[in-house]
Amino acid sequence: MTENEGTPRDTARRKRDVLARLEKEMDVWVASADGDGRPHLVPLTFLWDGEHVWLCTRRTNPTGRNLAAGGRTRLALGDTRDVVLVDGGVTTHPSDDVPVAVIEAFAAKSGWDPRKSGPAYVWFRVRPVAVEAWIEEPEIVGRRIMRDGVWADGT
């Protein structure tokens, strides 16, 4: 990442880079917490539909319980140096309520069609509220590229 040092990306470039990574990457770190403030963190395969991050996991595992009850998550793409963090509001959906195009794109991407795994698996739709993106120290300033659900470039 050092090629970037000293030449921080502008907001539009960071947004473009984030959207490209949401399109192409396979997994995302999913942070959640229970009502007692106990943090949880797992990697999950995700699908980006252009507006939301879709996740699918068991309703009864810690992440499923936390997302269903708390309605909030913080996601991170995989790289600890080329950082992308997404705070989002979460809604919970059985497979029947999820657009078929989303399920099929998720299945094609991941090789796993959750409809075949039964009703224990539910979907979580994450709507980004805040996004941060930075590569190393020179990009810390300007890292908040979305606030209150609005991209910092006004779109």
Added chain:
Amino acid sequence: MTENEGTPRDTARRKRDVLARLEKEMDVWVASADGDGRPHLVPLTFLWDGEHVWLCTRRTNPTGRNLAAGGRTRLALGDTRDVVLVDGGVTTHPSDDVPVAVIEAFAAKSGWDPRKSGPAYVWFRVRPVAVEAWIEEPEIVGRRIMRDGVWADGT
């Protein structure tokens, strides 16, 4: 990671791999939560002293506040496929209370000596309570290699 498929590592091997990564990797994902159950997640540089993960950040940022108040974290090493997750109890320390050897090893590793950044920065010592390690689906069984602070191989 596919070379591993079908030949899951045993507990001793996973433990050895986890300890080697704690020795050599630079950053860790740090999940925390506030008292309302709002999750937070950031990457931080860490130092492993053989028993604890040491982190250093501002006392007043969200991670600093959450760790100081909640005393709990869940850490993940950087890779979403070669997964290492560590649940830990956290204690908070000013630089004066941290072993000099820890601070100097941290500074040598990271290039940053927090003592030069003033008292806004404090240290968080994470004692692992539970550790999970798996590479892909064949290793999901057997992933809990530490429980209640005890390695599954009995050490």
